[in-house]
Amino acid sequence: MPHALWLLLDFTEAAAHSGRHSEAAAHxxxxxxxxxxxxxxxxxxxxxxxxxxxxxxFIDHDLFEAAIAxxxxxxxxxxxARICLAYGERLRRAKAGVAAREHLDAALSTFDRxxxxxxxxxxxxxxxxxxxxxxxxxxxxxxxxxxxPQERQVAQLAATGLTNxxxxxxxxxSPRTVxxxxxxxxxxxxxxxxxxxxxxLTGLSQPPVPTAPANPGVAGHxxx
Numbered sequence: 081m082p083h084a085l086w087l088l089l090d091f092t093e094a095a096a097h098s099g100r101h102s103e104a105a106a107h108x109x110x111x112x113x114x115x116x117x118x119x120x121x122x123x124x125x126x127x128x129x130x131x132x133x134x135x136x137x138f139i140d141h142d143l144f145e146a147a148i149a150x151x152x153x154x155x156x157x158x159x160x161a162r163i164c165l166a167y168g169e170r171l172r173r174a175k176a177g178v179a180a181r182e183h184l185d186a187a188l189s190t191f192d193r194x195x196x197x198x199x200x201x202x203x204x205x206x207x208x209x210x211x212x213x214x215x216x217x218x219x220x221x222x223x224x225x226x227x228x229p230q231e232r233q234v235a236q237l238a239a240t241g242l243t244n245x246x247x248x249x250x251x252x253x254s255p256r257t258v259x260x261x262x263x264x265x266x267x268x269x270x271x272x273x274x275x276x277x278x279x280x281l282t283g284l285s286q287p288p289v290p291t292a293p294a295n296p297g298v299a300g301h302x303x304x
Contacts, residue, residue: 089162092130104134122159125150129163139170148183149256154267158199161190165203172210180210182230182253186264189228226268232281234261235269239277 088111095104108131111117117124125147132143144167153160168183188203227235230251237247244258251258266272269280 088126088130089133089159092133093166096133096136101134101136104130108134121150121152122156125153125156125163126159129159129166133166139167139174144170145254145256149260153260154263157190158194158196161187161194161196161199161203164190165199165206168203168210169206172206177210178252181207181212182257184210185212185228185230186261227265231261231265231268234258235265235277235281238262238265238274239281 088107091107092104095101095107108127111127111130117127128143128147128150132140132147135143144163147163148160148167150160164183165187168180168187171177171180171183184203184207188200188207191197191200191203233251234247234253237250238244242250244255244262247253247258248255262274265277269276271277271280
């Protein structure tokens with residue numbers, strides 16, 4: 081049974097995609113009935129996501145957002161990205177393109193970072209289907225940015241002193257989603273709080289420092 085708990089998302093998603101919603105719902109109900117979600121935040125996150133995936137007919141925003149905003153979710157990036165992908169897929173199919181792209185982009189960047197190529201491809205396909213071009217944010221040094229475009233937006237607003245609620249209102253997100261993005265930003269930039277955001281973001285934007293030619297005596301001489 082302990083090993084089966086970590087397959088909760090696999091079982092639920094497979095059942096839901098094959099139209100076996102009642103079986104998926106029964107499985108989730110059995111997990112909740114044993115109070116397993118109280119054992120750890122990860123199991124609570126997986127159970128919320130599984131229940132949201134098993135629910136046909138409408139998108140359970142509360143369950144998806146609760147799962148995505150689980151405290152410590154960055155410790156399980158693959159699970160977290162799968163949940164973002166599932167939420168984004170449902171939002172896209174509901175024609176909620178802007179919201180879908182936010183979560184699909186988060187899933188894609190995480191799968192890319194983890195080297196989970198098949199999952200990256202799935203997220204990229206969904207992102208394209210949502211009407212978004214797949215692009216890479218590039219820094220002045222020519223290196224890929226560790227932040228997704230949405231994370232960068234949130235980080236820049238947070239660096240100005242705005243609260244999560246104020247950022248959420250400006251970007252049409254939920255405060256929980258803003259909090260999840262900031263946790264991801266802190267992890268990627270190696271900082272512990274908003275206090276370090278301004279310097280960290282400035283460091284990302286700085287152009288490379290010019291370096292002198294390796295052999296100044298030769299540089300600048302043309303052919304004779």
